[in-house]
Amino acid sequence: MQNKQHFRPTKAIIDLQAIKQNICHLKEHLKPNVQIVAVVKANAYGHGDVEVARAAIEAGASMLAVATPEEALHIRKHFPTTDVLILGYSPSSFAEVAANENIILTVYSKDWVQQVCTQSNSSKPLKLHIKIDTGMGRIGVTSIETLMDLYNEINKSSNLVVDGIFTHFATADEEDDSYFNKQVTMFQQFIATLPKKPRIVHAANTATMLIKDPQLQFDAVRFGISMYGLAPSAYVKTKLPFPLQSAFSLETELIEVKQVEAGQSIGYGATFTATESSYIGTLPIGYADGLIRKFSGQHVLIDGKRVPIVGRICMDQCMILLPIAYNIGEKVTLIGKQKDEEITMDEWASKVDTINYEIPCIITSRVPRVYYTKQ
Ligand SMILES: *Cc1c(COP(=O)(O)O)cnc(C)c1O
Numbered sequence: 001m002q003n004k005q006h007f008r009p010t011k012a013i014i015d016l017q018a019i020k021q022n023i024c025h026l027k028e029h030l031k032p033n034v035q036i037v038a039v040v041k042a043n044a045y046g047h048g049d050v051e052v053a054r055a056a057i058e059a060g061a062s063m064l065a066v067a068t069p070e071e072a073l074h075i076r077k078h079f080p081t082t083d084v085l086i087l088g089y090s091p092s093s094f095a096e097v098a099a100n101e102n103i104i105l106t107v108y109s110k111d112w113v114q115q116v117c118t119q120s121n122s123s124k125p126l127k128l129h130i131k132i133d134t135g136m137g138r139i140g141v142t143s144i145e146t147l148m149d150l151y152n153e154i155n156k157s158s159n160l161v162v163d164g165i166f167t168h169f170a171t172a173d174e175e176d177d178s179y180f181n182k183q184v185t186m187f188q189q190f191i192a193t194l195p196k197k198p199r200i201v202h203a204a205n206t207a208t209m210l211i212k213d214p215q216l217q218f219d220a221v222r223f224g225i226s227m228y229g230l231a232p233s234a235y236v237k238t239k240l241p242f243p244l245q246s247a248f249s250l251e252t253e254l255i256e257v258k259q260v261e262a263g264q265s266i267g268y269g270a271t272f273t274a275t276e277s278s279y280i281g282t283l284p285i286g287y288a289d290g291l292i293r294k295f296s297g298q299h300v301l302i303d304g305k306r307v308p309i310v311g312r313i314c315m316d317q318c319m320i321l322l323p324i325a326y327n328i329g330e331k332v333t334l335i336g337k338q339k340d341e342e343i344t345m346d347e348w349a350s351k352v353d354t355i356n357y358e359i360p361c362i363i364t365s366r367v368p369r370v371y372y373t374k375q
Pocket residue numbers: 039041087168204205206207222223224225226232
């Protein structure tokens with residue numbers, strides 16, 4: 001790995017071996033010839049798109065999925081031959097670049113196809129995956145008539161190829177099956193309508209694969225959150241078919257330790273006041289790093305012990321309450337393990353009333369991602 005030199009001790013440490021391990025476990029549950037699409041949108045859920053994509057390919061993923069044209073181009077620069085699919089919206093003006101770069105686009109509108117035909121001057125084929133909206137209400141065609149209209153429009157142009165068809169589930173991480181089953185039935189009806197099966201039919205996200213309907217693999221599965229070692233929901237976490245290894249740790253070091261007396265306050269607004277003589281440690285991480293002010297009170301690990309963040313979190317720093325006067329430079333783990341203690345992404349998510357997906361995404365780019373691969 002080419003880890004750059006970083007001076008500030010705050011870093012996210014990404015365990016690429018954990019990512020590979022999670023993919024290898026998933027692979028054992030796949031039928032022969034089912035492709036793994038590694039979902040590396042949003043900078044690989046904040047883990048680093050190129051490094052994660054490389055690890056995923058080494059572990060057996062054969063396709064990469066992103067959300068935007070910019071993400072696709074970034075991936076394409078580093079992976080000249082791997083299939084790359086943009087799951088979300090691409091403007092028709094991007095079609096020419098997509099064809100030249102062999103990037104697969106998601107399509108769901110006949111107007112968009114017509115615009116592409118008038119705008120794109122590429123002589124290369126443009127691969128398209130038709131998106132079916134079976135119940136997410138987000139993007140995708142919602143009726144068989146629209147599907148056939150779109151399909152015929154695409155086939156009018158010799159440069160456009162229906163390479164795939166897919167849908168996305170709204171409730172795959174929940175216990176109740178009824179909405180999910182409705183979506184599956186609808187998707188199967190849509191596929192059956194096509195005169196010719198495209199190369200890749202895909203529907204399953206992580207939760208579908210792990211618990212909801214592990215047999216619903218079609219030609220490819222889209223593996224996102226659990227590739228990073230996180231469960232898609234608390235419900236899925238209780239049903240996991242294999243253990244997940246989380247890949248993301250967040251670490252820093254003590255940069256200052258001071259003793260304060262009872263009555264002395266800490267931070268903006270003086271919202272924390274020591275009730276007895278205490279040690280306060282300062283950490284070089286703040287809300288500009290993604291440690292938003294709502295995390296005040298959250299525990300961090302030092303010397304294998306849990307201690308709380310006290311007072312308001314500043315833009316670049318925050319303060320913690322220490323049991324003893326640790327040395328400057330003592331390692332502090334905000335997410336991850338120390339000795340027998342662990343602070344998980346799930347704990348962070350629940351602290352700020354959200355889902356674990358959101359946490360690595362909100363750790364800003366000021367926090368360098370540092371990679372290691374355990375041998
Ligand atoms: C983000 C995304 C995924 C990945 O979902 P996970 O729950 O992380 O597996 C799959 N498909 C689509 C269309 C997505 O947008």
